[in-house]
Amino acid sequence: MRRFIQNGAQLCALAVSAAIVTMAYAKTSAEDIARLDGPLTPIGAERAGNADGTIPAWTGKWLGVPPGIDYKAGDRYPDPYANEKPLFTITAQNMQQYAARLTDGEKALLKKYPDTFKMIVYPSHRDFRYPEDTYKAIRTYAPKTTMTADENGLKDFPPVAPFPVPKNGVEAMWNLRLASNLECESATYDQAVVYPDGNIAWGKVKYYIYGPRGAHPYEPNNPLVDKTFSRVQTVLPLSDRGTIIVSYDMWDQQGSDTRRTWTYNPGTRRVRQSPEFGFDQPLGPGGFRTVDDDRLFNGSGERYDWKILGKREIYVPYDNYKLMDPSIKYSDLLTKGHENMQYVRFELHRVWVLEATLKSGFRHQYAKRVIYLDEDSWAALAADNYDGRGMLWRTNLAPSVYAYDAKIFYPTTTFYHDLSSGAYYADRLTNQGEMPILSPTSNMTEAFFSPDAIRGDGN
Template identity: 40%
Template sequence: MMKTSLKQLAVSLLVMGASTGALAQSADYSKLGTTLTPMGAEKAGNAAGTIPAWDGGLSKPIAGFDAKKGYADPYAADKPIVTITAANMEQYKDKLAPGQMEMLKRYPNYKITVYPTRRSAAYRADIYKFAKEEAPNIKLAAGGNGIVNLKKSNVPFPIPTEGVQVIWNHIMRDLGGSITRVSADFPVQTNGTYTLGKREESISFASYMTDAEPNRIFYYMNKTLAPANAAGEVALVHEPLDQVAEPRLAWQYNPGQRRVIRAPELAYDSPGIGADGLRTNDDFNGYNGSPDRYTWKLVGKKEMYVGYNNYKLTSKDLKYSQILGTNHINQDLVRYELHRVWVVEGTLKPGARHIYSKRVFYIDEDSWTILHGDQYDARGGLWRVREVFGVQLYDAPTFAQAGEVIYDLQARRYLVNALTNEEKPVEFGKKYSVADFSTAALRRMGR
């Protein structure tokens, strides 16, 4: 198996005015909304002019928007700046992750088509308000395994000084208050054949609810609709805020047994539902769950080509068969842009168990979304490469995924998650109560 050194990553890290060292010394929250964006990103563009200043992003639907037709692309007139292939990738390696370079080497049709950078990420005004108000008082729980003193904020650490703080920003980031959707997953085999998986999901952040229980981040319900042999299975999760005080609470409904059972295995590196062994439970949504099994190092910031403003991938005119290909998805549909990302390296703690010995995440400074991840096996070899195809959903408004993919370099298979092209529109902002995420509701959904 291919072993990939992280030395290249260290060389490519940028020395910026808002570097982690500078931020650690200042921690001046008055900068939020002035020299920093309300989310904590650098408001200014870069010196080269290839990353523009943040001007507020896309916070309202564009003219003619119709959810039933999908998201119209506000940047459809943009032309590619460069297309990176195996032949020219050495010229751009300082702006690529090891996983991207490995994909370019392995697959002749894999390419990275770069477009002008558009800093579109934007959120509701209350997201910005709570981030600034609460940040000075929010602290990490013991060992970094949770957050204390948080009330409403989705950005607990807008000026991070530790790697685990950036991970918590990703976990806590806003997804539109609540999401109700049907999405499709596809494990794709080496010959390009695939099996359709479909799920009906509801997720609501506790801060968006009026009756949420203490010590909750969000509530999540997932019903499997396909394939037929798994249809009717339902999973329920209550995610705690301080996971020192309380671990994840999870239940499953088994349609064969017609009963609800506790499901503590819905965490860490247990196999993800409907993933054909291609992802772990904590792989879902970039990364989720307790961060306690890793030591998280804040490596720094770098400029990197990442999936951004992927409106083409949200098109309701696309069929899933047009997206899926042999070895990788159709790269003609993916838009990459140059953005500043936080680089966080997670190393498995001595004595802790997980199939990944190391995880390196590249996290968008404007949204705190993991946009790329390289994951390593027990021998230190690059194993799985994750790409998240970011998109600003301006009706919510929130920055989300047009889809995500995990490429397994050992198995030469891949898994695509969260596609909605052939499904009804995603619903944001639905008001849920705790009763909607009870074990009784779990049983009703299963039936």
């Protein structure tokens, strides 16, 4: 991961700036930890509802499978709110009535597709919770959590929400990076780029994640606890079939090389280290999105200055169990211009608004990103990405569900809209495929994610 520094003077300035910023980061205070059992939830959200009652108070009454739901591991997640009726629908014609609770990207989509893009709004829910050992780990380790001098690593931190009461944008960014900590994820995801004329470029990947930090119960003494491993094997497009990428992130390290990546090329049958993998490297069918677009932001935040713009009440895609329903065919979901909005559920939730502005001397396709983080999970639900001219270029939606087996909030099909070209990309499609396996226990090992493993499996 290469930094582009213009001269020695700038390097010195960055070093001084980093030292000053690091001094501003304090461990979570005892007073803030006490608030997690009072006005805040155990993960740092506001426990109360909003003033007009359209956002309910957090109950956290359900851990795992809700009462009355027929589910066993490996099944699709049944929708606990399937019988609810919409409250109203936001369209291009009435959007001004709801403008204060819309993102700039949602407004742009309503304006660009006035006849077809709509947001169907349902009652809001805050019913699910994380396992108690996760909350205990936050209370135990958040007061000890420290950041490395360059902000690229953490020490003595819990499995999620290392900064449950963030004081600045970098701390909120770290909460986002750790929001989806799973011990094990095994899935085959379909992918599709839908062009303005309706033609589709298909992709398919086999996807594996192994993160000991996400184990239940949390095991801080596991020697691999500060690493997360991934393995992605391309099935489609045919031109890339057989390509395998393995990597691991080191959460507790500083420096610009906290991710190690290797790629198996089926054409040469060779494995090579890929030191530049990450950031705005194109990924997916046609290179439609960037590596760090995964889950709307993924990987090191070193190229940006991070700032919390505050909290807002926003209509966001939430409780989208329907997007994993096998009865919904891709031909019905993937319509021209944008996804078929009758299958996307929106709810009103409080979100942290996190702004990332590209640092001087660094490069990225996105000069600015505005990311909307769910207060109850720290996961990104929407993101607006701006080009170098300051124009809104791509707006993305990451509908979520609560995964009954893993007991964590989890992204379903994610949509990346290119406002310039009129194309969009659908990632993590599973309707016509297999249900992802999210297991609180794992038989994966470090060896499965090694260069030797993909060299053997690729031949």
